[in-house]
Amino acid sequence: xxxxxxxxxDAIIWDTLELAPDLPLSVFTSMERWHGERIGALALYCxxxxxxxxxxxxxxxxxxxxxxxxxxVPGGPAWLAAPDDREDFYxxxxxxxxxxxxxxxxxxxxLITHFGCAxxxxxxxKGARECLPAQAEDVRIAKATLRRWYPDIRVENYxxxxxxxxxxxxxxxx
Numbered sequence: 001x002x003x004x005x006x007x008x009x010d011a012i013i014w015d016t017l018e019l020a021p022d023l024p025l026s027v028f029t030s031m032e033r034w035h036g037e038r039i040g041a042l043a044l045y046c047x048x049x050x051x052x053x054x055x056x057x058x059x060x061x062x063x064x065x066x067x068x069x070x071x072x073v074p075g076g077p078a079w080l081a082a083p084d085d086r087e088d089f090y091x092x093x094x095x096x097x098x099x100x101x102x103x104x105x106x107x108x109x110x111l112i113t114h115f116g117c118a119x120x121x122x123x124x125x126k127g128a129r130e131c132l133p134a135q136a137e138d139v140r141i142a143k144a145t146l147r148r149w150y151p152d153i154r155v156e157n158y159x160x161x162x163x164x165x166x167x168x169x170x171x172x173x174x
Contacts, residue, residue, distance in 0.1 A: 040105050041065040044079070044142075045112035046119065047072040051160060054167035055112060058160075062169065069104055071096070075119035077111040077157070078135075080142035094149070101150055109146055109153055112169075113139050114160040135159070139172050 043065075045055050052072070059065050073079055082090035100106055113135040120131035139157040146155045157172045 035067055038104055039065055039067050040107040042069040042071060042100060042106050043110040043112060044071045044076055046076040046114055046117055047074055051114050058169050063110060069100060075117060076113055077142035078119060078138045080145045081138035106153055109155045111139050111142055111157040112160055115162055136172055
């Protein structure tokens with residue numbers, strides 16, 4: 001039996017085994033290379049997975065932010081526009097962001113809300129169109145909050161719309 005390394009994947013396996021010899025065998029090894037450098041950008045958007053690939057494409061191709069930090073939660077930017085009765089969520093959001101700003105050296109935050117968000121229709125008991133004004137207002141409040149907390153960080157806000165199978169992105173004004 002040949003015990004010589006047959007390529008880079010063998011080196012990865014051996015490095016992993018040396019660092020953590022008690023790990024069970026790997027079930028999958030990604031072909032995507034790990035990148036050690038930080039980008040300094042975060043996108044905050046809804047956790048609805050049907051939109052995720054479009055959000056990635058928008059951030060990568062239009063905003064030119066590869067490997068950005070992702071913060072995906074129901075309602076996305078709504079977490080930063082907490083009503084008075086949701087102060088616990090607001091405080092949690094602040095703690096998480098403080099960590100990311102400091103440790104990941106954030107310079108840019110992108111806020112994305114999307115049409116037909118279940119978080120808003122559940123919260124407001126309204127249809128997708130009727131929720132849009134509240135979503136736009138929440139993104140405006142979220143942006144103002146971020147500017148107050150982190151005046152040196154660039155903040156942008158967008159609305160993602162669906163037309164058939166296509167997703168378009170629209171900048172929301174302050």
